[in-house]
Amino acid sequence: MEDAVVLYPSPGIGHLISMVELGRLILKHDPSFSIKILITTPPYNAGSTAPYINRISTTTPSITFHHLPIISLPLDFSNSPNPETLAFELLRLNNPNVHQALQTISLSSNVRALVIDFFCTAALDVATTLHIPSYYFFTSGALSLAAFLYFPTIHHNTTKSFKDLNTHLEFPGLPPIPASDMPKPMLDRTDKAYEGFYSYSTALPKAKGIIVNSFESLEPRAIKAVSDGLCIPDAPTPPVYYIGPLIAADDRTDGIGGRPECLTWLDSQPSGSVVFLCFGSLGLFSVEQLREIAVGLENSEQRFLWVVRSPPTKDKSKRFLAPPEPDLEALLPDGFLERTRNRGLVVKTWAPQVAVLNHESVGGFVTHCGWNSVLEAICAGVPMVAWPLYAEQRLNRVVLVEEMKLTLSMDESEEGFVSWDVVEKRVRGLMESKEGEMVRERVIAMKDGAEAAMREGGSSRIALTKVLNIWKRGCNY
Numbered sequence: 001m002e003d004a005v006v007l008y009p010s011p012g013i014g015h016l017i018s019m020v021e022l023g024r025l026i027l028k029h030d031p032s033f034s035i036k037i038l039i040t041t042p043p044y045n046a047g048s049t050a051p052y053i054n055r056i057s058t059t060t061p062s063i064t065f066h067h068l069p070i071i072s073l074p075l076d077f078s079n080s081p082n083p084e085t086l087a088f089e090l091l092r093l094n095n096p097n098v099h100q101a102l103q104t105i106s107l108s109s110n111v112r113a114l115v116i117d118f119f120c121t122a123a124l125d126v127a128t129t130l131h132i133p134s135y136y137f138f139t140s141g142a143l144s145l146a147a148f149l150y151f152p153t154i155h156h157n158t159t160k161s162f163k164d165l166n167t168h169l170e171f172p173g174l175p176p177i178p179a180s181d182m183p184k185p186m187l188d189r190t191d192k193a194y195e196g197f198y199s200y201s202t203a204l205p206k207a208k209g210i211i212v213n214s215f216e217s218l219e220p221r222a223i224k225a226v227s228d229g230l231c232i233p234d235a236p237t238p239p240v241y242y243i244g245p246l247i248a249a250d251d252r253t254d255g256i257g258g259r260p261e262c263l264t265w266l267d268s269q270p271s272g273s274v275v276f277l278c279f280g281s282l283g284l285f286s287v288e289q290l291r292e293i294a295v296g297l298e299n300s301e302q303r304f305l306w307v308v309r310s311p312p313t314k315d316k317s318k319r320f321l322a323p324p325e326p327d328l329e330a331l332l333p334d335g336f337l338e339r340t341r342n343r344g345l346v347v348k349t350w351a352p353q354v355a356v357l358n359h360e361s362v363g364g365f366v367t368h369c370g371w372n373s374v375l376e377a378i379c380a381g382v383p384m385v386a387w388p389l390y391a392e393q394r395l396n397r398v399v400l401v402e403e404m405k406l407t408l409s410m411d412e413s414e415e416g417f418v419s420w421d422v423v424e425k426r427v428r429g430l431m432e433s434k435e436g437e438m439v440r441e442r443v444i445a446m447k448d449g450a451e452a453a454m455r456e457g458g459s460s461r462i463a464l465t466k467v468l469n470i471w472k473r474g475c476n477y
C-alpha cells in the first residue's frame with residue numbers, strides 16, 4: 001500500500017492554498033508519498049475554490065481532493081457573532097465526515113499523518129481514535145506560535161479580558177505586546193470565539209509535531225523561546241519544524257491564459273519605483289478610509305499600484321457573501337483616477353501579488369501583515385509599511401517593526417483610522433527616506449536568509465527531511 005499524508009485545511013481559499021503548497025513541498029522531497037486533501041465546503045462564502053482545485057488536480061495528480069459532505073450550521077448567520085465562531089463550530093460538526101474519510105483512505109493507503117490547521121483542532125480526537133499521528137500546520141510565524149502557546153499561562157494569571165488590561169503582555173521570545181494588539185476574538189473572555197482560541201492554544205502541544213511556515217534566521221528569539229520550553233512552562237513542547245518560507249507559486253496568468261493588465265503596466269514603470277498596496281484576501285476599508293488613502297497617495301507623488309475592494313456591507317445578512325466589484329469612480333475622490341493616470345494604477349479586488357512583488361518595478365509594499373504577504377515580500381526583497389487589519393496582524397506588526405526592523409508602521413488612530421497625511425508621510429518615507437532605505441537593506445539581507453534556509457543543508461530543508469523521515473518510518477502513534 002502507498003504511504004499517504006492527509007491534509008485537512010480550514011475552509012477558504014487561503015487555507016487551501018497553504019496546504020496545497022505544503023503538499024507540493026512534501027512531494028518535491030519525497031515523491032513516494034501520496035497527498036490527500038480533505039475539502040470542507042462551508043455554507044457561507046469563503047472564496048471559490050473549484051477552479052483552483054481543478055487546476056491542481058490536472059497539474060499535480062499525486063495530490064487528490066476528497067470532498068466532505070456539506071454541513072448545515074444550526075446557527076442564524078445574520079446574528080452569529082463572528083466568522084471565527086462559525087468556523088470552529090463548522091469544523092467541530094465535521095468530525096464524523098473526517099472520521100469516515102480517513103477510514104476510507106486507510107483502506108487503500110497507509111495514512112502516515114493527518115496534518116490540520118488552525119480551525120480544525122476538533123479533528124485531533126478523530127486522529128486519536130484512529131491511531132493516526134496528527135500534526136499542526138501553523139501558517140503564521142514563530143512569533144505568534146510563541147504567543148499562542150503561552151496564552152493559556154496568561155489566561156490563568158489574570159481574570160481580566162485583554163481589552164481591559166491596558167498594559168503590555170510579556171511573552172517569552174517577543175518584545176512587550178500591547179494587550180490590545182492581540183487578535184480581536186481574543187480580546188474579550190466572554191466572546192465565544194475566545195473559547196475557540198483557548199482550546200486551540202491548549203491543543204497545539206497535544207499534536208505529534210507542529211510544522212511552521214517560517215525559518216530560523218527570521219525569528220531566532222521566538223524560535224529559541226519555543227524550543228527552550230519557555231512558552232509551555234508546565235508540559236513538554238512537541239517537536240516544531242520550521243520549514244518555510246513556503247509561498248504560493250508565482251502565477252503570472254489572468255486565469256484565462258493572458259498576462260494581467262497590472263503586470264503589463266508595471267513593465268512600463270522605472271525599476272523599484274512603484275508602491276504596491278494590497279490587504280490580503282479579506283482586507284476591506286470604509287469609503288472614508290479609501291478616500292483618505294487616495295489623497296495620501298496623490299500627495300506622496302509616488303507611483304503606485306493599489307488593489308481596491310468594495311467597502312464592507314452594512315447589511316448583516318450579506319456579511320458572508322463575497323463583496324461586489326467596486327465602482328471606482330464612485331468610491332474614490334472626484335478626478336483622482338484621471339489626475340494620477342500617468343503614475344498610478346488601481347486594480348479592482350485582486351492582483352497576482354507574488355508576481356507583482358517580484359516585478360522589478362516594485363519598490364515598496366503597504367501590507368496588512370498577513371503572514372503569507374510578509375513572507376512573499378521578504379522573498380521578493382521588498383520593504384513594507386505595516387497596516388494590520390485583522391487576525392494576528394497587529395501582533396506581527398510589533399515584531400516586524402520593533403525587532404525584525406523589516407517594516408515601517410502605518411500609525412492609525414485608536415479607532416483604526418489613518419488620515420491622508422500619515423499615508424502620504426509613510427509612503428514617501430518608505431520610498432525616499434533614510435529610514436526606508438534601512439528597512440530595504442534589512443529585507444534584502446533577509447531574502448538571502450530565506451534562500452539559504454531552503455537550500456540543500458539549510459535549516460528549513462533539514463527540518464522538512466526530519467519530519468518526512470519520521471512519517472516514512474511510520475512512527476508509532
Ligand code: UDP
Pocket residue numbers: 014248278279280281282307349350351352353354369370371372373374376391
Ligand atoms: N493575494 C493575492 N492578491 C490579492 C490579495 C491577496 O494574490 O489581491 C494573496 C497573497 O499573495 C497571499 C494571500 O493572498 O498569498 C493572502 O494571505 P495572507 O496570509 O497575507 O493574508 P490573509 O488573506 O490570510 O489575511
